[in-house]
Amino acid sequence: MCQVEEDYKDEALQRTAALSVGQKCMKCKEGCAVVVIRVGDAFCKSCFRDYFVHKFRAMLGKTRLIFPGEKVLLALSGGSTSSSMLCQVQEGLSREASKKLRFSPGIVHIDEGAVCGRSAEERQETLMQLEAIFQASGFPYHIVYLEEVFKLPNSILQSVSSSPTSHGQNYKEAVDDFLQKQREALIDVEQRLTVEDERNVTHSEQIEAKFDQLSTSTAVSEENSATILSETSPSGKWPFTLEQTEAVKELFSSVKTLTAKEELLQTLRHHLILHTARNKEYSKIMMGDSCTRLAVKLLTNISLGRGASLAVDTGFSDNRYGDIMILRPMREYSSKEIAFYNKLFEVPTVFTPALDTKASDKASIHRLTESFVNKLQTDFPSTVSTVYRTSEKLNTACSDINSGVEQTDKCLLCLCIMDTKVEEASAFQATLISEKLSCKQSPDQMPVNKVSEQSCCDNQAEEKGKCCSTNSGACHPPVSNTTTDFLTLLCYSCRLTVKDMVSLSLLPQYVLSEAERRKRRAQVREQIQEFLLPPEDESDENY
């Protein structure tokens, strides 16, 4: 009791009296404080380091989501949070055996220079700096260019729920599987090592470290051969063509608002990271989202109409892709802690201009929210943590049913569960109706058709064939209808993003062809439902 009161007094004192120079660390009471984390919590350099390192390990420890030996892909932008994350992973892997982190990391970097107005030389320079950091880490790394979205396969947009992944099985099996694979790889890499050696735990860890080092060199060469899909590369080293750079630039310049650009870029970036993870057989992805960033993201996403996906967008784990899980291990660090850690312990970072660099506070919803949160934070230092704690409590009720959800029920772009199947009397439906009514350019027949289709389909089976065939016929030719069809495949927020685009045709092929595929499927399903009373799939093909 006495202690509690004492602490309280101390805190009150610190609040009123300005923090003073030469203040002692609140933890060890000895060192000179260098950073104030929360109000009144001043840490010295070494206590701050312990606190920071411990938090990362605690985060991974308490969530128990990363299996030993699992391949984890670190998404690195080179910015402060992700660089700090890399540093923590390195720290964890360098620990003595008992405290060691036991997954094997790889790095992916998405180069977005094309849409951030950077020249080939500037991009090259940034990449060289980044590569130096990646090489120093000793982890395998993959550099992917935004231009490569034009080479993505359709499958990236298809949920892989049908094939249960190895991590659905029990822990022991997963570990054994991994050890087996590791053995095979090791035999390839280093002939001298025998299987017996590896059975020894301490040995296997040394080998693991060696293997990591060795695999870097192989990964680099593998990278060059595997991800380069295009035959013609102008400079001889870029795995894409100048045309693709132009195409991606054109795509982004066709987007009218910075808000939509940010969203689109994020979507494409996620697809590329996901593709890399699948290609290189990673089963988890770590993203460097700090607590501050997530607080901003939470409020931004609410403003963007992404309320339904808040839990997956901001939570610690995100399983929207089914086979590959996204983790956000940095979510308990504020951006201030990270900046101080990086500065005090000389964590290398590379600054790359983003879409919104030098933009004004009101340039986009993202930007505006960020400045709102930051301004509030200066006057009310608990703002970020309050918002963040709220995000922690969010949960998707249906996250476990994920595997049961049909593909068509996921948004084509963000791959989140669709939030558009709501009852008639909802704000969403009301918006759709008023949109239809106020839309001048769209042909009148569109809403009329919908109505007639619904009414006749409720009546008799015979007439349905007629009206639906005319309907589908009418659906194809006009451009606006294609857009309308496309929009139905998206969640509410992605619809808003796409509406800010001048033309859909600039989107990468994989998006368009997957949209086409889903549309056809939906049509077929519709026809099946109309003509067959019992919902049996096998007999449908006869139709």
Place this chain on the structure above:
Amino acid sequence: LNTVYGLHLGYFTGGAELLFNGTKEQHVKLPSQSEQWDVRQLLVWIKTNLLKERPELFIQGDTVRPGILVLINEADWELMGQLDYKLEDRDNIVFISTLHGG
């Protein structure tokens, strides 16, 4: 007091350097004045003498833009009295932007 201050300014990372023509760090000499320089005055001086563009992205009101951290001699400026900190010769001041995109 008629001291001329030699300061080391660092714009470290996060994009704050972009507003200073890409300069990551520099040494500056403050003109002498009758009273001791404090951070508040330093910011005004930086705004008029060093900032190349968009001053509102660095300074808002009489302090730094929210989201930009200030380190004085490797320590949080909150420990040093923030704007009221009296500058000493050879102080090391670092600005770090924690904002997205700098």
